[in-house]
Amino acid sequence: MTRISALGLDVGRKRIGVAGCDGTGLIATGLETIERRSFAEDVARLRKLVEARRATVLVVGMPYKLDGEVGAQARQVQRFAERLGAALNLPVEYVDERLTSYAAEELIHAEGRSPSHNKALIDRKAAAIILQQWLDGRSPTQT
Structure with a gap:
């Protein structure tokens, strides 16, 4: 089995939620915001996270509009991700992130916490959901 090291990113205007995965590529976990x-x-x-985790790919959530179209926010995230990938010399893959922040808020509610007081936690959990979707979408022959 090939070791997988990817970073999942939930890119926002104020914060970037970051997630990583275990070496088997089965479980994504929020790392930091x-x-x-x-x-x-x-x-x-x-770069520090990439080096510490020996990441080989960036998985970035794309905020498509609800109708699936690429809007201004998605274009902005894509430009940032392309610049980031070039700066870190890593490939970038995209995952549809529609409703990941909502799913992250639901997870926080289930933990008995208030999402309105945990914006950074929402970003980390959303990044973990993005990365988990990417991991789950990989075929068994890729691992």
């Missing part, structure tokens, strides 16, 4: 400052600072923080 990065408060966005500048592109250079975002890259520096993500």
Whole structure:
């Protein structure tokens, strides 16, 4: 079995939720939430995570519109992800992230916490959902 090391990213205007997976590629877990400052600072923080986890791919949630179209927000995320992939010298793969923040909020509710007081946690959980969708979508021959 080939070791899998991917980072899942939920890219927002204020924060980036980051998730990682176990080496088997079965389980995604939220790692941290990065408060966005500048592109250079975002890259520096993500570079540390890439190096520490030996990540070989970035899995980025694409915020498609509910009708499946690529809107302004999705284009903005795609531009950021392409620049990030180039800066980190890593391939970027995209996952439809529609409703992942809602699913993350539901998980937080189930834990007995308030989503309105845990925005950074929502971002981490959304990143884990994005990465888990990507992991689940991989065929057994790819692992």
